[in-house]
Ligand SMILES: Nc1ncnc2c1ncn2[C@@H]1O[C@H](COP(=O)(O)OP(=O)(O)O)[C@@H](O)[C@H]1O
């Protein structure tokens with residue numbers, strides 16, 4: 001049993017909380033209504049008892065307590081208030097002197113009338129007792145309370161049903177997401193949520209989940225291709241080394257000395273592994289060394305000088321287009337060297353002897369633009385979207401030295417500096433790589 005199984009189901013919880021909230025609200029509202037109604041009635045009854053008692057007590061004082069004279073006042077009061085009132089004049093010893101109405105006493109007209117009684121002491125020790133029948137009002141109040149309870153039960157039932165309906169839809173949407181997650185966990189990478197789009201929030205969750213899965217699946221695919229490519233690229237030099245070692249062990253003759261071969265092949269492998277590490281590091285922006293101010297004009301001039309012998313060797317003309325004044329930006333010299341070096345290496349590699357290589361620098365919108373151009377073989381339009389992928393090389397380039405990591409590294413380094421790279425190429429006519437590097441505000 002997992003820890004999730006011990007938790008109460010969400011649907012039951014939502015219904016229980018809705019019912020409890022509804023019941024609490026009813027108890028508060030209903031209690032308030034009954035309390036207010038009762039206190040209004042209570043004040044009303046007290047006012048009626050006052051209205052009856054006060055004039056009768058005044059009359060008793062005026063006529064000196066004569067029961068015969070009081071009976072007129074009693075009759076008049078009863079004539080006004082009807083059968084809902086009874087009056088009793090009692091002697092100081094409690095014995096009845098005068099009675100009117102039949103609410104209390106021996107001939108009470110109802111079996112269990114609900115009564116409010118007010119006793120008023122009179123002059124000479126006598127007492128006046130006024131009895132008011134309030135059973136009608138109480139019955140109405142009880143009926144209203146009964147209707148309220150009925151309505152409450154109905155509302156509770158409807159509220160519970162609609163809360164359950166809502167909760168079921170909500171839980172079904174969540175269930176879809178957790179089902180898809182469970183399928184992915186068990187290795188079914190293509191599993192996705194079937195969108196229910198119950199609400200905006202659910203739709204956002206479903207879309208976010210599916211987008212995340214798409215991205216994960218793509219990344220996994222890329223990772224697998226990358227691993228395959230790495231394995232493939234390492235296998236060739238390793239196989240060559242092993243074959244040479246076996247041949248040497250058997251005393252066979254090698255085309256070149258074994259140490260030279262080992263140095264050559266391991267250098268290639270090291271280069272491949274180091275470039276891969278550099279790409280990852282640039283992608284994660286792990287290297288936190290602060291940039292230093294670099295004069296790009298001087299830097300490109302130095303680079304051109306460095307390449308002059310190779311260019312001459314290949315009878316390539318260098319077209320250098322630099323600004324007249326120094327152009328200083330905060331940057332990392334080693335990264336600039338790798339960016340420009342890789343682009344120049346490609347330009348030279350893919351341009352036939354006698355061609356032209358261009359190197360240009362100019363200030364651009366909030367930064368600088370650096371261009372490396374050539375008049376070489378160019379890149380087919382269908383290939384352009386792939387050139388920055390690790391290990392990608394055009395079919396026509398496979399016979400030339402390289403491992404297909406140069407442009408991937410250039411792009412990662414440019415991006416890590418907050419810049420962009422673009423490529424413009426026409427097969428047979430040449431290629432131009434443009435790099436924009438922003439100058440961060442001081
Ligand atoms: N200047 C260029 N002219 C023609 N093709 C190029 C140029 N630069 C890059 N490419 C194409 O892009 C591919 C990837 O370049 P890169 O990552 O530097 O790998 P590599 O140089 O090791 O082949 C190259 O193999 C080539 O097909």
Ligand SMILES: [Mg+2]
Nearest residue numbers: 346402406407
């Ligand atoms: Mg290259």
